[in-house]
Amino acid sequence: MFKINENYLKLPGSYLFSTIGKKVREFSTQNPDKKIIRLGIGDVTLPLAPKVISALHTAVDDMSGKDTFKGYSPDLGYEFLRQAIVDYNYKSRGVTIALDEIFISDGAKSDSGNIQEIFDVDNKIAVCDPVYPVYVDSNVMAGRCGNYSFDSGKWSNVIYMPCTKENNFAPEIPTEVPDIIYLCFPNNPTGSTITKAALQLWVDYANKVGAVIIYDAAYEAYIVEENIPHTIYECEGAKTCAIEIRSFSKNAGFTGTRLGFTVIPKELKWGEVTLNSLWARRHGTKFNGAPYIIQCAGAAVYTEEGRKQTKDQIAYYMNNAKIIREGLHSAGYTVSGGVNAPYIWMETPKGMTSWEFFDYLLNEVNVVGTPGSGFGPSGEGYFRLTAFGSYESTIEAVERIKGL
């Protein structure tokens, strides 16, 4: 008689964004005349850049010709894409990454959910609180998190690193020593960043205690301030302790196009075994590559035109971030983030819980955001707004909230 993986049953409720989607659909069905503005899920709205579109058309044409057709992709992804990544994401910042240290994937969500597989079940993870739900949920599914307490909103076997206004939304080295540390900067959901010197402390700590850092740099392209690291490998010693996950979703609008990559330096070892070889084995066994045409689209992002066009898109979103940040601030709300990240993190007013404020905003002004508590217990009393809407709807959303 087969038996299910009972760890799945420990997960409370459904995935955060599925719940939000359901609530919004229900409201929309009951109020078909209301114009809802969605600043909830971190989904982009601008069309793909012209250079990316033309690369896609060219690649589609390749697939139509006998001599240019492409079947299975190379295990790690096409070299033309990995070479562009090596050059533009790393070499340009003084970081040397080898071609076979890069693994092209269908996105950072898959990679950040799957990466835990190459570690032992008995490893203990540390996460920021609040945090992108995938890190914890994927570890729960693997049986690594113990049990969930509805009272505390915490898992019994997870080390939480609170990120609140008290510590300026920057995690502190935990008292208990973790085996795996998830870090994400610029941060989702708080929009915070840490300096290179602060990240260096984490790298030094991980190397000292033998922990591995899973570094999610999905929002790297939004960094504008100096002294904020774009990759963890800018820190000395990071190659012996850190895996970096990257996405094309937010820097080039690929949320519905699906492309990402993970970097695992060969210096990162457990005894004589490189983590690179383990991930290569997983990649070769349970994945068959991102589509050729999508990899071509990804390479187009790195061309001169592609870089300029996607930079303009980011500037457009960051103008939205400024509108939200300054608008809400002027209306008396306490806000952070939105400077080096497309997320604005606000305190809920009048002692409302995060979900109360969600319902309040949805019902009163038809604006959708994300309840901070959905990201972890320390997110309670906070609310996330994203800069990914259109300029017009962002203006309108802020006006609506100001009018409350």
Next chain:
Amino acid sequence: MFKINENYLKLPGSYLFSTIGKKVREFSTQNPDKKIIRLGIGDVTLPLAPKVISALHTAVDDMSGKDTFKGYSPDLGYEFLRQAIVDYNYKSRGVTIALDEIFISDGAKSDSGNIQEIFDVDNKIAVCDPVYPVYVDSNVMAGRCGNYSFDSGKWSNVIYMPCTKENNFAPEIPTEVPDIIYLCFPNNPTGSTITKAALQLWVDYANKVGAVIIYDAAYEAYIVEENIPHTIYECEGAKTCAIEIRSFSKNAGFTGTRLGFTVIPKELKWGEVTLNSLWARRHGTKFNGAPYIIQCAGAAVYTEEGRKQTKDQIAYYMNNAKIIREGLHSAGYTVSGGVNAPYIWMETPKGMTSWEFFDYLLNEVNVVGTPGSGFGPSGEGYFRLTAFGSYESTIEAVERIKGL
């Protein structure tokens, strides 16, 4: 101190097709003048059908427009694609499948590798021998297979169901009762099929002992004979015991385009828990959908033109299969498969092992096939050739082998 998942270290050598690729690259480097014909890895060679190409272009244009741009896909995939699947793959065969029983993915390899996650680690799997390596390897990684013996070529905790010429390459119900049974028909690698009546016996058995069948129907479109089931749900009772995995790789040439789906009927339960809900949770947590443009391409396969054009492609490959089957037979080789499947399964001559014959063919006539032993111990002494080459190269490969 972090620890790796040591189950990975139990895997002997690298993934079969990576090994073949490496051997071929080495030969090619040493013999740049030799024209290698690849009938090894099951990769297609015909360009995508014109209707698929035009759908791709249209979808790319959608991604370039403000009002037609698509971000994150719905959790289960776009309804337009799931509806086409419901209608053409199931309703047309008298099978009722609901829209929310279909999960669109980036391909059958991912799904067949990941599906084991929703089951307990202590479940025991049964596999055909020989078998597509992903089923076993993904279970090894999860710690479900015990230890590997180089002597027997077997894992200590896997139930093997030999498929050899003695049983006409059809597995028999095993003596030991398994929890999870992997079946693939038309079969990779042997190219064999079983009748609907024979598959019904498996369904009845699974329902009786409480096992779940993972049914890989990736080669369904190649069935030409009557009385061979196209989906396991043609069998009575299959909805309470079977998960079906499908691919666009072989019926529409999507090996480099990446699209597949998995069907989990809601009647399939463990106590009150539906496996559908578990897979939905995994899908929502560790995956973010196949690209919109690829899902549009998939839908085009189901249009009238798409069905005709992909049917022509299959006919082209099956003509190759006939050429290989009849050519090798006339040359005195013992061959099977190649009637309802794009794979021809041949016995190696003169008592050679599978790898000896691989090297022999590569070195003597520069033809690449796949060693049967790479698929399991009962594959020793066999060799797989695929029908996915061009007509011209297939003719030439057969002539070269005949001339040995």
